[in-house]
Amino acid sequence: MPVLVMKFGGTSVASLDRIRRAAKRVGVEVAKGYDVIVIVSAMSGKTNELVGWVNETSPLFDAREYDAVVSSGEVVTAGLMALTLQEMDVPARSWQGWQVPVRTTSAHSAARIEEIPTSNIIAKFDEGMRVAVVAGFQGISPEGRVTTLGRGGSDTTAVAFAAAFGAERCDIYTDVDGVYTTDPRIAAKARKLDRIAFEEMLELASLGAKVLQTRSVELAMRYNVKLRVLSSFEEQSDEAGTLVCAEEEIMESNVVNGIAYSRDEAKMTLISVADRPGIAAAIFGPLSEAGVNVDMIVQNISEEGRTDMTFSCPTDQVLRAEKALDAARVRGDINYHDLVADTDVAKVSAVGIGMRSQSGVAAQMFRTLSDEGVNIKVIATSEIKISVLIDRKYMELAVQALHDAFELERTA
Numbered sequence: 001m002p003v004l005v006m007k008f009g010g011t012s013v014a015s016l017d018r019i020r021r022a023a024k025r026v027g028v029e030v031a032k033g034y035d036v037i038v039i040v041s042a043m044s045g046k047t048n049e050l051v052g053w054v055n056e057t058s059p060l061f062d063a064r065e066y067d068a069v070v071s072s073g074e075v076v077t078a079g080l081m082a083l084t085l086q087e088m089d090v091p092a093r094s095w096q097g098w099q100v101p102v103r104t105t106s107a108h109s110a111a112r113i114e115e116i117p118t119s120n121i122i123a124k125f126d127e128g129m130r131v132a133v134v135a136g137f138q139g140i141s142p143e144g145r146v147t148t149l150g151r152g153g154s155d156t157t158a159v160a161f162a163a164a165f166g167a168e169r170c171d172i173y174t175d176v177d178g179v180y181t182t183d184p185r186i187a188a189k190a191r192k193l194d195r196i197a198f199e200e201m202l203e204l205a206s207l208g209a210k211v212l213q214t215r216s217v218e219l220a221m222r223y224n225v226k227l228r229v230l231s232s233f234e235e236q237s238d239e240a241g242t243l244v245c246a247e248e249e250i251m252e253s254n255v256v257n258g259i260a261y262s263r264d265e266a267k268m269t270l271i272s273v274a275d276r277p278g279i280a281a282a283i284f285g286p287l288s289e290a291g292v293n294v295d296m297i298v299q300n301i302s303e304e305g306r307t308d309m310t311f312s313c314p315t316d317q318v319l320r321a322e323k324a325l326d327a328a329r330v331r332g333d334i335n336y337h338d339l340v341a342d343t344d345v346a347k348v349s350a351v352g353i354g355m356r357s358q359s360g361v362a363a364q365m366f367r368t369l370s371d372e373g374v375n376i377k378v379i380a381t382s383e384i385k386i387s388v389l390i391d392r393k394y395m396e397l398a399v400q401a402l403h404d405a406f407e408l409e410r411t412a
């Protein structure tokens with residue numbers, strides 16, 4: 001029988017009532033003749049609570065134990081979803097990551113899926129089970145310990161299952177009815193896109209649009225998974241939501257197609273480091289070993305052999321970054337006068353594949369921000385995006401102003 005993957009995010013399984021609603025939707029697809037793999041997130045707010053407990057217990061936590069704690073939210077919803085389906089007379093069984101098993105790397109808290117053997121679940125489908133409910137976000141390392149896939153990782157679980165089982169489609173049910181030109185919670189004028197290209201979705205996700213986890217888009221692109229984002233709260237037709245697809249399948253598109261933001265950024269500046277060959281390696285090597293995700297990097301002008309080095313990273317990694325740099329200083333690998341952390345910044349980015357062939361987007365972006373009196377602290381560009389770091393208090397304003405300036409409320 002054809003297989004369908006249906007993923008329900010946190011708000012879609014936030015209560016027993018919502019789980020029943022999601023289960024009904026699964027029942028509709030089962031009635032159409034699909035064998036369904038349901039991927040569930042933890043109830044909304046649960047993972048945040050668990051992460052909070054870990055941080056409070058141990059600020060520089062052992063990531064293996066972080067995973068042991070934060071993977072638990074999905075265990076609960078997977079079991080409840082299976083029970084709910086059974087109550088509706090749909091033959092269903094739940095699976096935790098290790099039972100499938102979802103084999104991952106041992107990079108705890110940010111593991112990557114390496115392999116999903118299908119035989120266990122297929123054997124159950126052959127015995128008459130119609131729905132496999134799989135706890136999203138979790139896997140098992142080569143050492144046999146539970147891993148997690150990074151925040152938002154259930155999306156990646158879903159796409160990986162769709163690829164492994166050759167699913168007809170991977171439907172991501174969430175609390176908005178598709179992918180918008182920007183977060184509809186920030187800009188009322190945000191417009192829902194019927195289709196979005198993999199490359200653009202990938203860029204938007206990696207720049208903060210949390211509607212899909214970046215890695216899930218990468219996998220969908222690589223394995224050509226038919227990926228759809230839609231609402232679990234509205235009645236659905238087969239055309240509902242947003243289809244994430246190849247660029248060739250999209251007729252027309254704007255130069256800029258989306259604005260993304262990332263609220264929790266920090267700007268770190270090392271004041272007066274020696275400007276010598278190898279200095280960047282001496283700084284960023286230890287940061288990478290400490291698991292700090294460095295994003296933008298700027299080396300300032302050098303004077304009398306010394307320079308300032310600025311980089312950005314997520315605010316919750318500032319402590320790790322400070323420790324790693326301090327240790328490098330104590331070892332004598334680097335020396336600097338001071339390390340200044342500005343934790344009140346946010347990143348705002350404009351994304352569009354049309355930028356490849358059209359110039360002037362950066363200039364328009366800078367002009368728009370300047371008209372709003374927003375100061376730009378750091379700039380980074382690539383072929384299809386421009387990102388700026390600004391004071392967090394201007395983030396919403398900047399997103400709305402850029403959405404207006406690039407006329408994203410209008411179709412191409």
Ligand code: ADP
Pocket residue numbers: 008009010011012041152173174175176178179180181182183184185208209210211212258
């Ligand atoms: P889930 O729990 O279902 O995985 P998430 O909270 O992870 O849901 O992702 C959905 C949220 O993503 C939306 O509620 C919305 O606020 C946010 N979001 C950010 N950017 C966008 C965008 N461009 N389009 C749609 N939603 C977006």
Ligand code: ASP
Pocket residue numbers: 009010041042047048073136137150151152153154155
């Ligand atoms: N529950 C996890 C999180 O909140 C995974 C997910 O929802 O995708 O990050």
Ligand code: MG
Pocket residue numbers: 009152155210211212213
């Ligand atoms: Mg999510």
